[in-house]
Amino acid sequence: xxxxxxxxxxxxxxxxxxxxxxxxxxxxxxxxxxxxxxxxxxxxxxxxxxxxxxxxxxxxxxxxxxxxxxxxxxxxxxxxxxxxxxxxxxxxxxxxxxxxxxxxxxxxxxxxxxxxxx
Amino acid sequence: xxxxxxxxxxxxxxxxxxxxxxxxxxxxxxxxxxxxxxxxxxxxxxxxxxxxxxxxxxxxxxxxxxxxxxxxxxxxxxxxxxxxxxxxxxxxxxxxxxxxxxxxxxxxxxxxxx
Numbered sequence: 001x002x003x004x005x006x007x008x009x010x011x012x013x014x015x016x017x018x019x020x021x022x023x024x025x026x027x028x029x030x031x032x033x034x035x036x037x038x039x040x041x042x043x044x045x046x047x048x049x050x051x052x053x054x055x056x057x058x059x060x061x062x063x064x065x066x067x068x069x070x071x072x073x074x075x076x077x078x079x080x081x082x083x084x085x086x087x088x089x090x091x092x093x094x095x096x097x098x099x100x101x102x103x104x105x106x107x108x109x110x111x112x113x114x115x116x117x118x
Numbered sequence: 119x120x121x122x123x124x125x126x127x128x129x130x131x132x133x134x135x136x137x138x139x140x141x142x143x144x145x146x147x148x149x150x151x152x153x154x155x156x157x158x159x160x161x162x163x164x165x166x167x168x169x170x171x172x173x174x175x176x177x178x179x180x181x182x183x184x185x186x187x188x189x190x191x192x193x194x195x196x197x198x199x200x201x202x203x204x205x206x207x208x209x210x211x212x213x214x215x216x217x218x219x220x221x222x223x224x225x226x227x228x229x230x231x232x
Contacts, residue, residue, distance in 0.1 A: 092161070
């Protein structure tokens, strides 16, 4: 496989369920991201992991819990979600340099996991 | 933080005609402006980008222009084809700093009519 792979592609869950989204990148990148995509809204950055360390958490509710066990895998654990959390969740990866002030912005996205919360 | 506004939200064009999408940004320090294309059922994919040291860049049928003074940039697609139908996102960031995260616009749904 190549690129960024997300599973499942579709998920329907009740508000009391616990589920997880999985992302795997085959590009040898060292940074991974979770974005939320809602209709007619900009992509919302949720979490950033660089070299397996979480470097950004954009005020995301605690019912979303990320996990990055290694540089190729990223999970988003979901617990007691609300209907307004229904959206397309996109995973992305990039190659970050280790030198300060040398990063560029290209992201490689997966196809997304469409989440519906009932 | 950076705020990127994108217009129009939807655009319908006849095959062969041109399409133009415009974006404005708020942070004058932004210096990197990529455009992403998202086809149905796929994730966004980078199609072209421009940096603040140039005013225009072309790649076959697509071109981007940048006006730093006015803080706006545009995507131009000429001779549109059905495969150009997609959602297009503009974005802005401050490249080569530690605050390089992309801020996206809300997207433009482009439909090319045969």
